[in-house]
Amino acid sequence: MSEDPVWEPPEGSWASSAARRRNMQAIRSRDTKPEKLIRRLVHAKGLRYRVAARPLADLRRTADLVFRPTKVAVFIDGCYWHGCPEHYVPPKTNSGYWSGKVVRNVERDRDTDQRLKEAGWLVLRFWEHEPSDACADRIAATVNRRRGLDPRPD
Numbered sequence: 577m578s579e580d581p582v583w584e585p586p587e588g589s590w591a592s593s594a595a596r597r598r599n600m601q602a603i604r605s606r607d608t609k610p611e612k613l614i615r616r617l618v619h620a621k622g623l624r625y626r627v628a629a630r631p632l633a634d635l636r637r638t639a640d641l642v643f644r645p646t647k648v649a650v651f652i653d654g655c656y657w658h659g660c661p662e663h664y665v666p667p668k669t670n671s672g673y674w675s676g677k678v679v680r681n682v683e684r685d686r687d688t689d690q691r692l693k694e695a696g697w698l699v700l701r702f703w704e705h706e707p708s709d710a711c712a713d714r715i716a717a718t719v720n721r722r723r724g725l726d727p728r729p730d
Contacts, residue, residue, distance in 0.1 A: 610704040611640050611652045617712030623719055625650075631697055637688050639699075641715070646722035647697040650715055654704050657681055663705060698722065 606628040615627065618641065626642040631649040639649035655663035659682045667674040689699045700718060702711045 606638075606640070608652070608654070608704070610708065613708045614650075614652060614702070614711050614715070615641065617708055618715050621712065621716040623716055631692055632695055635688070635691055637684070643719050643722075646719050647695075648715075648719050648722060649692055649697050649699050651685070651699070651701045652704060652711070653685070653701055658685060658703075660703050660705070662703075 615625075618625065623643070626644065628638045628640065629642040630637065631639050631642050631644075631647075640652050641650035642648075643650075653660070656665075657678065659678045664678070685701070689701075692699050698718065700715060702714075
């Protein structure tokens with residue numbers, strides 16, 4: 577019986593090793609712990625929303641929580657993937673690739689914000705390290721204001 581061949585990344589691949597490849601493939605794009613906690617808190621406040629949905633049908637990007645009637649899109653951004661000014665640490669291996677990816681993610685985030693704003697949406701962005709209860713409070717207050725239930729401005 578022969579041993580399984582050792583996996584080697586293709587030349588120029590983003591995967592600098594088999595272990596790195598496994599780590600990166602395991603990272604969730606939705607249903608992260610911060611997202612699930614914030615969703616639970618917002619739901620407990622009586623608000624209902626869509627999860628991982630496109631706010632705009634013709635925009636191939638999803639928000640973490642979408643409140644369609646009030647046009648509020650919520651994003652909970654990971655510190656690494658979205659370039660948090662407090663917590664982002666540039667990678668030590670294959671840094672050109674990964675740093676470039678983070679820069680493109682940030683540019684895409686700004687583009688998404690602009691497109692949604694132009695379509696009449698309000699975008700709320702939170703970092704994964706922000707206190708979940710404070711995020712949920714701000715989301716609920718914003719949605720309620722846009723529903724006309726709270727007279728304070730957005």
